[in-house]
Amino acid sequence: MELLELMKSRRSIRKYQNKEVEKEKIQKIIEAAIWAPNAENDQPWKFIVIRDQHKMDLIQDVSVKGAADFFFAQKEHLMEKFKGLDLERRKKLVLQFTSGEFFAFINTAPVLIVVLAEIDKTPYAIPSASAACQNMLLMAHELGLGAVWTVIGAVDNTNREKVKKIIGFDNPKWDVVAIVPLGYPAESPSVKGRMRKPVEDAIDWQ
């Protein structure tokens, strides 16, 4: 697909087919990731590819609880955000956030990739690993796969430490940049639904 078209049509995918992802495709996606720019060619990243269901369940548990804590604290704000909806729907939606239900899908993907940044190596580790993660998402889309960059389970440091422990990287060298479920999409959210402010709002000409 042409590059800009690909960027435009990429959506976050949260429902997956019950179908394995080929190892070659996973490798290709991560190969795309490692060509991201990184300062001084330190390549400060690691990609943990998880297919072990038990580990996925543990990470899901951290994510759901992390999301519940995070969104419960801003419940009022969420009610305000969705004020255009009728009360019943609004309450239901807010509950999906504050219960962490929105992140329950994480262990339903056939693959979970945890992106780690090697933060003791360079002050640029997190930006570089984030750029790599974006390459990964674009490549997944190009290969007909769906993915979503989640960080909610990693919002606070305690949760990130838990995730690191689950994958055996319990070491201050590393930080969790993204938890990315990956699989063949079982949903196709409309591209129109992906609203962005007009580009001129994001630009400041000087």
Added chain:
Amino acid sequence: MELFEAIKTRKSIRKFKDKPVEKEKIIKIIEAATLAPNSENKQPWKFVVVQDKDKKKEIAKISILGGIKRYTSIKDELNEKFKAMEDENRKKLLDRFVSGELFHFLLECPVQVVVLADNNIIYAVHSCSAAIQNLSLAAHALGLGSCWTMIGSINSKNEKKIRKLVGYPEDNWKIAGVLALGYPDQDPNPRKRKPVEEVIDWQ
């Protein structure tokens, strides 16, 4: 351009033609940037497009001085890093780092883009980094070259100086990068990466 080709052939460009960049192209690549994923669609970014000569020069100066400071302080580590090179080349390269010469291209590029992350929103720097990657790929696909620098912003005093220069002194803003942008006037050597298997851990 196809994605993988764009990803693989994109290189940091540090030498530019003396040719302005069309406004439509700048808009197009920033539009690509804004398509990056970001938490709750809060779009926590601002792209300051700097073409004013004096402002560009000031930003470049801060970056060059930041480079001198950083690389003087880690000179030994750099020397170790380049140890595979012949003495003469290694000295030359080290000198480019330590003298700040490595960042002179920020003086000469036709456009600088200062990417600001709104830290009131969680994971803003992550989102902006993903946006910068989209921007770099889109620029490459349109025949432009770019280089993402953070040398002026890793030191918080310098970072604030740049923000003040472009009119964002409020501390919720954080610079995610200063990008040089223009038509490339060089074709750098291919980049090197570790074999992909070394960065994957199958579990």
